[in-house]
Amino acid sequence: MNLSIRSETENDYRKVEELTREAFWNLYVQGCDEHYLVHTMRAHSDFISELDFVAILEDKIVGNIMYTKSSVVAESSHRIETATFGPISVLPAFQRQGIGSALIHHSRKVALEKGYKAIIIQGSPHNYCKHGFKSSKDYNISDAEGKFPYGLLVLELEKGIFEGRCWRYYSSDVYNIDVNAVDEYDKLFGHKKKEYKSTQEEFRIASRAYLA
Numbered sequence: 001m002n003l004s005i006r007s008e009t010e011n012d013y014r015k016v017e018e019l020t021r022e023a024f025w026n027l028y029v030q031g032c033d034e035h036y037l038v039h040t041m042r043a044h045s046d047f048i049s050e051l052d053f054v055a056i057l058e059d060k061i062v063g064n065i066m067y068t069k070s071s072v073v074a075e076s077s078h079r080i081e082t083a084t085f086g087p088i089s090v091l092p093a094f095q096r097q098g099i100g101s102a103l104i105h106h107s108r109k110v111a112l113e114k115g116y117k118a119i120i121i122q123g124s125p126h127n128y129c130k131h132g133f134k135s136s137k138d139y140n141i142s143d144a145e146g147k148f149p150y151g152l153l154v155l156e157l158e159k160g161i162f163e164g165r166c167w168r169y170y171s172s173d174v175y176n177i178d179v180n181a182v183d184e185y186d187k188l189f190g191h192k193k194k195e196y197k198s199t200q201e202e203f204r205i206a207s208r209a210y211l212a
């Protein structure tokens with residue numbers, strides 16, 4: 001497979017939003033908001049443009065990964081800047097061929113080169129533990145309310161960076177999406193039917209689960 005990965009350019013924006021919509025549509029909720037998220041993220045102050053990549057197969061954009069700045073803060077005013085990816089998308093017809101893994105590996109390497117100490121995400125452990133992510137609880141990193149969500153996952157880039165303290169994780173407010181704006185933005189894309197899939201129920205369960 002002749003896959004290449006390069007930075008996203010302005011010419012790719014529409015294609016990336018379309019592929020994101022294809023990848024997420026009806027998967028976690030009826031419809032999806034990730035194509036709108038991608039659109040707003042690029043203009044947000046937390047966006048990390050140097051970690052915005054597309055995967056290309058035979059001149060076609062088949063995948064994308066985007067990161068924003070996040071942070072963890074310990075009781076006594078210690079703060080570490082971290083990087084958070086999401087969305088990550090691969091066109092459905094090209095999934096399960098290693099493209100998502102290639103995007104994670106490539107961006108992780110660049111994040112390390114740029115000096116990020118860790119990547120922290122919210123997602124399915126099934127997708128990310130195989131890439132070295134562990135539960136945030138293993139590093140004493142809770143969410144902003146002091147709880148340990150099932151899907152809060154951490155990949156240390158500097159070993160031992162979180163040792164000896166209890167941390168709280170803060171993600172970018174770009175993820176607080178205005179649902180009305182999503183509906184308006186979605187009108188700019190071709191019609192797709194919103195419908196129920198059992199993966200939505202799986203997501204509802206996983207997103208309400210916390211580690212004791």
Ligand SMILES: CC(C)(COP(=O)(O)OP(=O)(O)OC[C@H]1O[C@@H](n2cnc3c(N)ncnc32)[C@H](O)[C@@H]1OP(=O)(O)O)[C@@H](O)C(=O)NCCC(=O)NCCS
Binds near residue numbers: 023088102123130
């Ligand atoms: C999640 C996502 C980005 C993964 O991308 P992907 O390109 O399918 O990922 P990979 O191909 O690297 O890995 C997926 C699976 O295919 C397997 N695989 C990889 N290359 C393979 C190959 N050549 N032949 C067969 N299987 C292969 C991997 O082992 C993995 O298997 P597993 O799920 O049993 O562990 C993609 O499925 C996607 O866009 N999903 C919808 C959006 C989404 O959920 N994003 C993440 C939100 S948390």
